[in-house]
Amino acid sequence: MSQRAAGGSGSILARFRLRERIRDRDQAVYGILIIAAVLFPLVTIYATDGTALVSQATRAGYFVLLAIGLNVVVGFAGLLDLGYAAFFAIGAYTYALLASPQLASSPAHHAVHLPFWLMLFVAMFVAAAAGAILGFPTLRLRGDYLAIVTLGFGEIVPQLFYNFDQWTGGINAVGIIDQPVLPAWIQGPWSGDGPVQIVRSFNFGGDPVAFYVLICILIAAAVILVSNLYRSRLGRAWMAIREDEVAAAAMGINTVTTKLLAFGIGASFSGFAGAYYAADVSLVSPDSFLFIVSITVLVMVVLGGMGNISGVIVGALVLYYVVFYLIPGLPENVTNLANSIGLSSETTHSLADATQHLNYIIYGAILVAMMLLRPQGLLPSRIREQELKHAAVQEEEAAVEMEHAT
Amino acid sequence: MALLELNGVDAFYGRIQALRKVSIKVEKGEVVALIGSNGAGKTTTLRTISGLMHPGNGTVSFDGREITHTRPSKIVELGICQSPEGRRLFPRMTVGDNLVMGAYTRNDKGGIASDMDRVFALFPRLQERRTQIAGTLSGGEQQMLAMGRALMAKPKLMMLDEPSLGLAPILIETIFSIVREINAQGTTVLLVEQNAHKALEVANSAYVLETGVVVQSGTGRELLASEEVQKAYLGM
Numbered sequence: 001m002s003q004r005a006a007g008g009s010g011s012i013l014a015r016f017r018l019r020e021r022i023r024d025r026d027q028a029v030y031g032i033l034i035i036a037a038v039l040f041p042l043v044t045i046y047a048t049d050g051t052a053l054v055s056q057a058t059r060a061g062y063f064v065l066l067a068i069g070l071n072v073v074v075g076f077a078g079l080l081d082l083g084y085a086a087f088f089a090i091g092a093y094t095y096a097l098l099a100s101p102q103l104a105s106s107p108a109h110h111a112v113h114l115p116f117w118l119m120l121f122v123a124m125f126v127a128a129a130a131g132a133i134l135g136f137p138t139l140r141l142r143g144d145y146l147a148i149v150t151l152g153f154g155e156i157v158p159q160l161f162y163n164f165d166q167w168t169g170g171i172n173a174v175g176i177i178d179q180p181v182l183p184a185w186i187q188g189p190w191s192g193d194g195p196v197q198i199v200r201s202f203n204f205g206g207d208p209v210a211f212y213v214l215i216c217i218l219i220a221a222a223v224i225l226v227s228n229l230y231r232s233r234l235g236r237a238w239m240a241i242r243e244d245e246v247a248a249a250a251m252g253i254n255t256v257t258t259k260l261l262a263f264g265i266g267a268s269f270s271g272f273a274g275a276y277y278a279a280d281v282s283l284v285s286p287d288s289f290l291f292i293v294s295i296t297v298l299v300m301v302v303l304g305g306m307g308n309i310s311g312v313i314v315g316a317l318v319l320y321y322v323v324f325y326l327i328p329g330l331p332e333n334v335t336n337l338a339n340s341i342g343l344s345s346e347t348t349h350s351l352a353d354a355t356q357h358l359n360y361i362i363y364g365a366i367l368v369a370m371m372l373l374r375p376q377g378l379l380p381s382r383i384r385e386q387e388l389k390h391a392a393v394q395e396e397e398a399a400v401e402m403e404h405a406t
Numbered sequence: 407m408a409l410l411e412l413n414g415v416d417a418f419y420g421r422i423q424a425l426r427k428v429s430i431k432v433e434k435g436e437v438v439a440l441i442g443s444n445g446a447g448k449t450t451t452l453r454t455i456s457g458l459m460h461p462g463n464g465t466v467s468f469d470g471r472e473i474t475h476t477r478p479s480k481i482v483e484l485g486i487c488q489s490p491e492g493r494r495l496f497p498r499m500t501v502g503d504n505l506v507m508g509a510y511t512r513n514d515k516g517g518i519a520s521d522m523d524r525v526f527a528l529f530p531r532l533q534e535r536r537t538q539i540a541g542t543l544s545g546g547e548q549q550m551l552a553m554g555r556a557l558m559a560k561p562k563l564m565m566l567d568e569p570s571l572g573l574a575p576i577l578i579e580t581i582f583s584i585v586r587e588i589n590a591q592g593t594t595v596l597l598v599e600q601n602a603h604k605a606l607e608v609a610n611s612a613y614v615l616e617t618g619v620v621v622q623s624g625t626g627r628e629l630l631a632s633e634e635v636q637k638a639y640l641g642m
Contacts, residue, residue, distance in 0.1 A: 236503065239499055250487075254479045
């Protein structure tokens with residue numbers, strides 16, 4: 001008995017350390033991310049003498065925001081959402097319509113130009129409301145059925161923007177969207193072109209660095225918000241529903257409001273990201289919000305480590321790199337490599353051609369390999385880690401028992 | 407007036423009737439047992455009480471209030487908590503978090519902390535495994551956690567659904583002695599069991615359900631002595 005007690009307390013200590021280690025790991029990841037976020041524009045602007053890479057990073061940034069939001073729905077509350085891009089579209093169109101000349105040519109005959117900073121929050125609320133509206137019919141559904149309904153929603157929304165072309169311009173897209181303007185008091189003598197220039201002038205009209213700084217601030221705000229939510233009463237209720245909905249109801253959780261809140265809050269982040277996206281690219285078309293976007297974001301969440309915020313961020317960045325850099329750049333890189341090891345130009349050409357054709361197969365293979373090698377995601381949550389460890393121990397025990405039996 | 411009273415309750419799963427005119431009374435401070443074989447309607451009775459399903463006819467009242475059509479979350483707030491059949495823990499949450507979830511409807515931090523201590527005093531094993539995730543506990547520990555979680559709601563009435571299911575005999579003894587202990591500390595207990603012998607031993611009063619109908623009732627001792635019960639459920 002005493003032996004057992006000793007073993008028990010020993011394992012508790014070990015577990016405690018595991019917990020601490022993971023908390024440390026999260027802090028380390030955030031630290032690295034912050035340093036990287038600061039260094040990235042400095043280094044790339046210096047090295048490449050241009051801001052092309054910075055605007056690419058900005059684009060990665062809204063995928064990070066989307067992944068953080070989807071993680072609330074899928075990772076925390078366990079509601080599989082395959083139509084998440086719809087909310088992104090709703091956020092983007094909210095800003096695009098209310099801050100561009102578009103409505104002048106619509107039946108309203110009057111262009112609206114609301115300020116970006118206000119619209120960030122308006123878009124957020126509109127997307128959250130859309131999330132709650134989607135939530136209603138799905139409240140009784142679970143798992144696969146829920147996934148199919150969200151999939152349908154994700155297909156319907158871009159179609160709506162296509163078909164209401166009187167308002168949205170349909171296939172012609174909404175263009176010339178307003179850029180954010182900083183309030184005058186920020187543009188003090190200490191910035192811009194004045195005699196004392198401490199900070200370089202900060203102008204959203206065509207300066208990618210300004211957008212980069214903004215997305216970093218938005219992401220930081222989102223991370224703080226979501227981590228607090230995760231530790232809150234609501235966060236625990238989400239987890240309980242994910243684990244066992246009946247038991248959650250038996251504990252006194254109002255499953256209806258809790259699920260609606262998950263959909264709404266998750267969607268609000270993509271509304272945020274959508275308004276930001278519209279301002280950044282200044283052109284919003286229904287084509288930008290197809291199924292592949294929803295799936296890419298979902299893969300980012302799963303790959304990074306479902307339920308773990310720092311993991312999801314890393315997952316989003318890694319997958320963004322793979323999808324938008326590694327895969328498209330592959331033919332060129334293959335050509336360069338082949339040239340450098342001295343293959344004939346004919347083989348080089350056919351090699352590049354082959355990689356071009358195999359793009360998606362290579363992408364698929366990378367995903368399969370990642371999931372086989374790290375099913376728990378790149379940076380799994382503490383729970384997932386313990387679970388897999390337990391499964392491994394059980395397997396080992398079973399194996400030992402088998403050996404004894406024979 | 408009884409703490410919990412079911413009056414002529416009919417319950418249906420779609421078109422199939424699972425309970426017929428079930429009337430049950432649970433007095434304050436008692437341990438009441440519902441016994442019966444598989445499919446007799448024991449779990450359905452509990453689900454009707456906790457609001458997870460609503461009766462077609464009849465009424466359920468608790469603590470002087472009708473709760474026939476009340477939401478489950480509201481019923482928990484009123485003071486009924488259930489340790490459901492098959493335990494239904496939150497497998498990927500820690501033991502500690504599972505217990506905290508039990509106190510979901512409460513706001514008194516001090517009270518929650520002292521109830522946590524109380525649960526750990528009843529189940530020292532849970533304290534040892536506080537940071538472990540619930541899915542990795544053994545069957546007996548999971549049952550302890552399910553009971554501890556229900557206690558965290560500080561219920562006036564605690565409902566236990568098959569607490570002895572799938573446990574080793576020695577653990578069953580422990581579980582039932584803890585049921586006695588919980589009752590002695592002032593919580594009324596409604597116990598659903600297939601293990602009729604053990605249940606009747608601890609119960610002040612008991613009901614026998616057969617295909618959705620209460621066929622017999624009495625004190626635990628009376629039913630233990632009853633010939634029909636002995637034949638049907640005690641294997642004598």
